[in-house]
Structure formats: C-alpha cells, structure tokens
Amino acid sequence: MNALNGALTRIFDVVLVPFExxxxxxxxxxxxxxxxxxxxxAFKHISSQKRIKAVKDxxxxxxxxxxxxxxxxxxxxxxxxxxxxxNFQYLALNFGPFLPLAIPFVFVAAQLVVRYAYAPVPLVRxxxxxxxxxxxxxxxxxxxxxxxxxxxxxxxxxxxVVALSPLVRxxxxxxxxxxxxxxxxxxxxxxxxxxxGPAETKLFCAGDASLRVMQPRRVNNRDWYNxxxxxxxxxxxxxxxxxxxxxxxxxxxIAYPARDLGWLPSGEGGILLTFIVASMLFxxxxxxxxxxQI
Numbered sequence: 001m002n003a004l005n006g007a008l009t010r011i012f013d014v015v016l017v018p019f020e021x022x023x024x025x026x027x028x029x030x031x032x033x034x035x036x037x038x039x040x041x042a043f044k045h046i047s048s049q050k051r052i053k054a055v056k057d058x059x060x061x062x063x064x065x066x067x068x069x070x071x072x073x074x075x076x077x078x079x080x081x082x083x084x085x086x087n088f089q090y091l092a093l094n095f096g097p098f099l100p101l102a103i104p105f106v107f108v109a110a111q112l113v114v115r116y117a118y119a120p121v122p123l124v125r126x127x128x129x130x131x132x133x134x135x136x137x138x139x140x141x142x143x144x145x146x147x148x149x150x151x152x153x154x155x156x157x158x159x160x161v162v163a164l165s166p167l168v169r170x171x172x173x174x175x176x177x178x179x180x181x182x183x184x185x186x187x188x189x190x191x192x193x194x195x196x197g198p199a200e201t202k203l204f205c206a207g208d209a210s211l212r213v214m215q216p217r218r219v220n221n222r223d224w225y226n227x228x229x230x231x232x233x234x235x236x237x238x239x240x241x242x243x244x245x246x247x248x249x250x251x252x253x254i255a256y257p258a259r260d261l262g263w264l265p266s267g268e269g270g271i272l273l274t275f276i277v278a279s280m281l282f283x284x285x286x287x288x289x290x291x292x293q294i
Contacts, residue, residue: 001221001234001235001242002221002234002241002242004107005234005235005237005238005241005242006238006241008107008111008238009111009213009238009239012111012115013212013213015031016031016115019031024116024261025261025262025263025264027116028112028116028261028264028271028274028275028278029274029278031108031112032112032274032275032276032277032278032279032282033278033279033281033282034282035104035105035108035275035279036278036279036280036281036282036283036286037282037283037286037290039101039104039105039279039283040283040286040287040290040292040294041290041292042101043097043098043101043292043294044290044291044292044293046097046100047093047094047096047097047293048093049292049293051093052090052093052094052293052294053293055086055089055090055093056090056293058082058086059083059086059087059090062079062080062082062083062086063079063083065079066079066080066083094294106235106236107235107238108275109271109272109275110235110236110237110238111238112271112275113215113236113268113271113272114213114214114215114237114238114239115212115213116259116261116271117258117259117266117267117268117270117271118214118215118216118256118257118258118259119209119256119257119258119259119260120205120206120207120208120209120211120214120256121136121181121182121204121205121206121207121254121256121257122182122206122207122257123182123183123184123185123206123207124162124181124182124183125183127162127164127181127183130164130181132164132165132179133179134164134179134181135164135165135179135180135181136179136180136181136182136204136254136255136256137177137178137179137254137255138155138177138178138179138180138190138202138252138253138254139175139176139177139251139252139253139255140153140155140175140176140177140192140249140251140252140253141173141174141175141249141250141251141252141253142174142175142194142248142249142250143174143220143222143247143248143249143250144174146174146194146248147171147172147173147174148171148174149174149194149195149248150169150170150171150174150175150176150194151169151171152194152195153167153169153176153192153193153194154192154193154194154195155167155178155190155191155192156190156191156192156193156199157180157188157190158188158189158190158191159184160182160183160184160185160186160188160206161180161181161182161183161184161188161190161204161206162180162181162183163178163179163180164179164180164181165178165179166178174250180204182204182206182207184206184207185206185207185208186205186206186207186208187203187204187205187206187211188203188204188205188206189201189202189203189204190202190203190204190252192249192252194248197248200218200243200247200249200252202218202240202252202253202254203218203240204254205256213239214239214256215237215238215239215240216253216254216255216256217231217232217237217251217252217253217254218237218240218241218242218243218251218252218253219232219233219234219237219242219243219250219251220232220234220242220243220244220245220247220249220250220251221234221242221243221244221245222245223250232250232251258270
C-alpha cells in the first residue's frame with residue numbers, strides 16, 4: 001500500500017499544478033469532472049450496453065402499455081409488476097460495473113482530501129498563556145494485542161513544538177492523548193516510542209498556509225481490511241507511509257483545523273461532496289456525446 005500511495009502522491013503532485021493555478025476550488029471541480037468523464041468511458045467498456053438499452057426499452061414499453069390499456073386492470077397490474085422486475089434488472093446491470101469504479105474513486109478522493117481539507121495549525125506565541133483545550137490534540141492508538149504497552153509510551157517533541165498538557169495514557173484502551181502547540185512555522189516531526197522500541201514518526205504542519213499536503217492520521221497498513229473502522233484504511237491517508245504490519249501502533253493522529261475553501265463546502269465532507277457532485281454533473285453532460293447507456 002505504501003508503494004501505491006507514494007506513486008499516486010507523486011503523480012498528483014505534478015498533475016494538479018496546472019489546475020491549482022486556477023485556484024483550489026477549480027482544481028477540485030476540474031479534477032472531479034475529468035474523473036467523472038473517465039469513469040463514464042470505463043463504464044461504457046465494462047458494462048453490457050446492449051442489455052442496458054434493451055431493459056430500458058422494455059421498461060418504456062410496459063409504461064406505454066399502462067397508459068394505453070389503463071382501463072384494463074389485468075394489463076395494468078401485469079405491466080406494473082413487469083416494470084418493477086425490469087427495474088431490478090436495470091439496477092443490477094448498472095451496479096455491477098460501478099463496483100470496480102469505486103476503487104479509483106477512493107484513491108483520487110483521498111488525494112484531494114489530504115491536499116485541500118485541512119489547514120496547518122496556527123502558531124502559539126505564548127504557550128504559558130494557553131488554557132486547557134486551546135492546543136492541538138495528539139492522539140495515539142495501539143493495536144489491540146499491544147494495548148498495555150501504552151504505559152511505556154514516550155513522545156519526543158522537536159524544537160518549535162511544546163506540550164501544553166501531560167501525556168495521558170489509558171492502558172485499558174491502548175490510547176494516549178496530549179495537547180501540543182507549535183511555536184515555529186514548518187513541518188515538524190514528532191517521534192513516539194514504546195520503551196526501548198523503535199520510534200515511529202508523525203508529521204505536524206504549522207503556521208505556513210502554503211503547505212500543500214498534510215493529513216491528520218497515520219495508520220497501520222494491516223487495517224486495510226478493517227471494515228468496522230474505515231477511518232483507519234491506509235488508502236485514505238496517502239501523504240504519510242503507513243506503519244508496518246508488525247508495528248504496535250495502530251494510528252497517530254493530529255487534530256488539524258478545516259481549511260477555508262471559500263464558496264465551496266469545507267472539511268473532509270465538503271471535499272467528498274464537491275467531488276461526487278462535480279463528477280456526476282460532468283458525467284451527465286458527457287453521456288450523449290460519448291454514447292453511453294446508463
């Protein structure tokens with residue numbers, strides 16, 4: 001997963017440059033639109049276009065029969081049931097080909113999220129004046145079998161990052177929390193280790209609004225199959241390499257603020273909403289020119 005995420009990140013670093021020259025909002029919309037058109041082309045080749053057209057024609061025929069023979073109750077009831085049956089067939093013919101298209105959707109959407117959904121944390125000039133809850137929350141979670149090892153967790157903060165609270169460890173849950181703050185602009189590297197074990201790192205972006213890529217969570221690569229908690233899927237967090245399968249760390253997370261996207265909705269949900277709506281609108285416009293049955 002790390003190799004795939006790294007390759008896609010490098011590709012998007014290059015591909016997005018001309019789009020971002022138009023502004024972040026247009027970059028999102030145009031990338032989503034291009035994806036929608038490409039997905040439509042792919043759908044045309046992996047779906048049974050003839051069967052889809054035939055089913056649509058039969059549905060239309062049954063609807064016409066209902067209107068023509070509306071005084072014949074037997075014909076109307078029979079046609080209604082046939083319409084319902086054909087609708088299930090129509091949905092099956094469309095749903096099947098859309099499943100493989102969900103895979104590239106996840107990877108493209110993830111690239112947009114780590115670029116546009118979050119803002120660097122603001123700088124703190126006087127850490128001593130900060131009250132509880134005014135810092136940035138650092139959250140650490142260990143994998144289930146290593147939960148007790150959270151007692152030995154040590155967090156090393158680089159120059160330019162300070163702790164605003166003690167490190168709170170919860171062995172029963174394998175979790176730990178600490179409030180931190182940045183006093184210097186840049187991408188800081190936090191180091192976390194369990195006792196004498198090897199340290200893992202988490203990037204902490206602060207102050208510089210021009211920073212392009214950041215993500216709040218670094219996760220373990222073993223969680224790619226964790227259907228119970230999609231937030232831990234490595235595919236969703238491509239900007240930092242996932243932990244090795246045998247790492248005791250499940251995730252290390254930073255609570256970044258949402259980025260202001262102007263007239264577009266902000267945050268992870270806003271990015272996904274814009275992506276879905278823009279890709280669908282571009283796809284609808286391209287339906288007839290591409291001759292796609294859907």
